[in-house]
Amino acid sequence: MKIGIDKIGFATSHLYVDMAELAKARNEEPNKYLIGLGQQKMAVIPPSQDIVTMACTAAEKILTPEDKNKIGLVVFGTESGIDNSKSAAMYLVDLLGLAENLRAFEIKQACYGATAGIAMARGYLALHPDKKALVIGADIARYGLKTSGEATQGGGAVALLMASDPAILALEPKTAYYAKNVMDFWRPLGHTEALVEGKYSAQIYLDFFNQVYLDYLQQTNLSLSDFNAFIFHLPYTKMGLKALRTIISDTEPEIADNLKKQFEASREYNRNVGNLYTGSLYLSLLSLLQNSSNLTAGQRIGLFSYGSGAQGEFFTGILQDGFEDFVNNDNVSTMLAKRHRVSVTDYEHIYRQSLKNKDELIIDYKSDRAPFVLTGIKNSQRQYLHQ
Ligand code: HMG
Numbered sequence: 001m002k003i004g005i006d007k008i009g010f011a012t013s014h015l016y017v018d019m020a021e022l023a024k025a026r027n028e029e030p031n032k033y034l035i036g037l038g039q040q041k042m043a044v045i046p047p048s049q050d051i052v053t054m055a056c057t058a059a060e061k062i063l064t065p066e067d068k069n070k071i072g073l074v075v076f077g078t079e080s081g082i083d084n085s086k087s088a089a090m091y092l093v094d095l096l097g098l099a100e101n102l103r104a105f106e107i108k109q110a111c112y113g114a115t116a117g118i119a120m121a122r123g124y125l126a127l128h129p130d131k132k133a134l135v136i137g138a139d140i141a142r143y144g145l146k147t148s149g150e151a152t153q154g155g156g157a158v159a160l161l162m163a164s165d166p167a168i169l170a171l172e173p174k175t176a177y178y179a180k181n182v183m184d185f186w187r188p189l190g191h192t193e194a195l196v197e198g199k200y201s202a203q204i205y206l207d208f209f210n211q212v213y214l215d216y217l218q219q220t221n222l223s224l225s226d227f228n229a230f231i232f233h234l235p236y237t238k239m240g241l242k243a244l245r246t247i248i249s250d251t252e253p254e255i256a257d258n259l260k261k262q263f264e265a266s267r268e269y270n271r272n273v274g275n276l277y278t279g280s281l282y283l284s285l286l287s288l289l290q291n292s293s294n295l296t297a298g299q300r301i302g303l304f305s306y307g308s309g310a311q312g313e314f315f316t317g318i319l320q321d322g323f324e325d326f327v328n329n330d331n332v333s334t335m336l337a338k339r340h341r342v343s344v345t346d347y348e349h350i351y352r353q354s355l356k357n358k359d360e361l362i363i364d365y366k367s368d369r370a371p372f373v374l375t376g377i378k379n380s381q382r383q384y385l386h387q
Contacts (some may be wrong), residue, residue: 003125004166008286011057012156015044016339017347025344033151038237042274044347045155048365051078051138052091053372054157061330072131073124074104077113077278080139112307113278121162129164137279144193152236154274158282167326169317176215177313185308208312209243216314228299229262233281233306237267265292272336289327297321
């Protein structure tokens with residue numbers, strides 16, 4: 001039985017900061033951010049948005065009433081939790097009006113959360129092929145103003161509808177994973193910003209990629225020429241390019257050129273949003289599907305998921321007949337082009353506002369036209385609105 005990704009939805013905020021302007025404000029060469037990191041624009045998440053609102057917007061874009069009735073599992077992958085006990089999934093189930101005879105919970109392993117959710121969804125769908133599973137990857141990446149990680153922030157949510165006989169990508173059974181206790185990136189309890197050993201984290205990412213990719217090739221006897229594209233977790237888009245370079249350096253030029261072209265298509269959206277942690281790999285998948293002119297049904301895509309701390313996984317999927325019909329109806333380029341640019345001063349102001357964690361709060365959400373907004377906090381309870 002085929003199991004995989006049936007639909008993909010994406011949401012981010014309506015605000016962004018231009019990376020060339022941010023570079024100037026930080027006394028850096030713009031090309032360090034634009035080329036060195038491969039980032040053009042960075043999503044700025046206002047207080048009226050959080051992981052729940054962005055996840056609901058992403059999911060609402062793809063779910064029909066029939067899908068909602070069939071969902072029996074909701075896995076909410078995030079490392080930007082809004083409560084120490086209650087999972088963000090409960091708010092989402094309510095706001096989306098999902099049928100209540102389901103399992104819903106939150107899951108965490110840095111940027112690997114959504115991939116863990118996919119693994120669970122595969123098991124669930126194998127037992128319940130007539131049902132569907134909703135996997136969310138939603139985060140707000142925060143390192144702090146004027147830190148070296150600042151240029152690799154961002155935020156957003158990806159919603160993946162998983163099903164048997166999927167419309168977009170059927171996942172292949174073999175997968176290679178690797179886990180090791182590493183201090184490359186972490187966020188201690190009570191901290192609102194991540195701590196990171198930046199250069200070390202980039203090296204560990206590459207080590208994990210090479211480890212799981214080779215393991216996968218050994219398990220399957222496949223080789224580079226069996227893949228039409230590789231996509232990566234993209235904390236900044238140059239990171240994926242570095243990983244790709246490690247496997248194409250001594251291959252035939254024609255194969256290497258195709259993989260580089262596909263990579264360019266797959267980083268287009270991430271370059272304009274920034275890191276969204278656990279949703280990042282799947283935004284890159286959407287970017288590949290909507291921006292590549294060289295994809296056909298039956299081709300194999302390799303996916304590298306990485307979550308600091310650290311967990312890596314390499315797995316693959318086969319594009320399904322008619323996949324184009326399911327990926328072009330929500331064009332992310334149009335949505336990203338409609339966002340408002342904020343100045344660096346305004347971005348800093350919004351950033352500081354989002355640090356407030358209060359028992360009572362009224363949020364001015366009037367300029368935020370997203371379908372789901374956070375309007376405030378009352379008696380320590382978050383107040384959401386579907387507008
Ligand atoms: P930095 O030290 O400010 O930057 O921090 P740099 O000096 O390393 O320069 C960056 C790149 O720009 C370099 O390219 C420079 O050469 C280049 P590279 O050598 O790496 O190929 N450069 C220029 N290029 C063109 N024109 C110029 C120019 N100047 C310089 N004029 C760093 C960079 C990424 C370390 C920092 O932003 C950071 O710490 N970010 C956060 C950590 C991170 O993203 N790590 C990635 C791997 S870990 C991961 O992916 C997991 C994560 O998503 C979290 C999770 O799992 O939850 C982070």
